[in-house]
Amino acid sequence: MTVTLSDVAARAQVSPATVSRVLNGNYPVAASTRERVLRAVDELDYVLNGPASSLAAATSDLVGVLVNDIADPFFGIMAGAAQNAIGEGAPGRAGGEKLAVVCNTGGSPERELTYLTLLQRQRAAAVILTGGSLEDPDHVAAVSAKLAKLTDAGTKIVLCGRPPVAGDASVAALTFDNRAGARRLTEHLLSLGHRRIGYVAGPADRTTTRHRLEGHRDALAAAGLPDGPTVHGPYDRRSGYDATLELLRRDPGLTAILAANDTVALGACAALRDRGLRIPEDVSVAGFDDLPFSIDAVPALTTVRLPLHEAGARAGRLAVGTEEPPPGGVTTIPAELLVRESTARPRTAG
The missing domain is CATH 3.40.50.2300 (Response regulator)
Known part of the structure; x- marks a missing residue:
């Protein structure tokens, strides 16, 4: 049975227009309403028109790259390197490049979940999540559940600079030490x-x-x-x-x-x-x-x-399958101390 936008609206007790606004992210919606809509989307497995079984093995040429703040060089460097690697990687289904889309969450947990839902609806080939995660048990559980649904539908998940998902070796994680x-x-x-x-x-x-x-x-x-x-x-x-x-x-x-x-x-x-x-x-x-x-x-x-650029590029290659995942799904990337002129012995030290 096909799940429609109206079915989601009925489950969330909102109008179809409100569901559309939440999923498209093009109009402000109250946080409590957004949560109800996203919960209904998950409960009904609403992705796109068509039976869910036909979507399980079908993915698009879209790769989503989630960042907290694209203006922050920390995220911009990783996102840019990932986008380049995706463009240079395996061709899309029609022979052209895969399309990398950078999703700027602004650090909002609600926006993070919304983007994951949108990428699920678009049957994204892969999703890369960059940077640290929010330490809120409810949000961690919600993201884990969303990532599980994405992987079940054939979407590759790559974490770049983010802790691994506990107990899920199918998610490749490049963690910073x-x-x-x-x-x-x-x-x-x-x-x-x-x-x-x-x-x-x-x-x-x-x-x-x-x-x-x-x-x-x-x-x-x-x-x-x-x-x-x-x-x-x-x-x-x-x-x-x-x-x-x-x-x-x-x-x-x-x-x-x-x-x-x-x-x-x-x-x-x-x-x-x-x-x-x-x-x-x-x-x-x-x-x-x-x-x-x-x-x-x-x-x-x-x-x-x-090594932000190197990590981002590697995440992009993992996303498009031009690099094999690390053993066990997790690689810890070392951090290197660089001593420059801003540190010296304190005046009180002998």
Whole structure:
């Protein structure tokens, strides 16, 4: 029996027009209404007109690449590399290129689920999810269920810089070793003699934030030191600026600041300069990711390099089948410490 848009509307107790707005994402809809519609779509297995059984083995030439913020170089680099690899990869069904579509969620869990539903309806050949995931049990369960339906319908799923889906080896995952990278960065500062280190963290509900903070605190614990002051915020320059002022308020004697990423580090540097402090003579600053501008900052940023372009390209090849999945479905990509001019021994160290 064919499931229609009207069937979904009846199940969700909304109008067909509202269902269309939710699935097309072209008109604002209340979050509670959106959730009802998406739940009805899942319950009825509404994909496209036609029996669900005929869709199980049918996929289009579409590949979706989900990012939190396309303006953030972290996501832009991975998405661009993935798109290039998809275009250069296996041909589409008619002999032409597969079409890579970048879906910008803005960090919204609702938008992430909406895009996954839209890609399911379009019978996407593959979906690449980039960056850390939201640490909310309900959202994790909803995404896992959606990914399972996509894979059941023949869609390849690739995670790039995102933790693997527990118990699902059919989903290829390229994970970044954020813990080890943050630990090495903290050990570098400790080796220089820093003992009063502030930390500007990312959003508290993201896996990337937790893993990097855990690595930092593991290094402190191994050195017999307590956790230093920590401030959470978005992964942007303004957050780095405001958080650094707060860290200095909490501990005016800080000798080093670790930032959640290089963009946040730029904000931290600006705040220190506005307070009349020199980098690294008064306060050392370190970032994370090795974004393209980090080496051109003044002074050049000590950071942790993640091979974003290489990871994105590999995700694209996995999506179109020109590279075999890693054994067990999961590969951990190492992080490399890059020591530059923004870190030095504190003045109080001998």
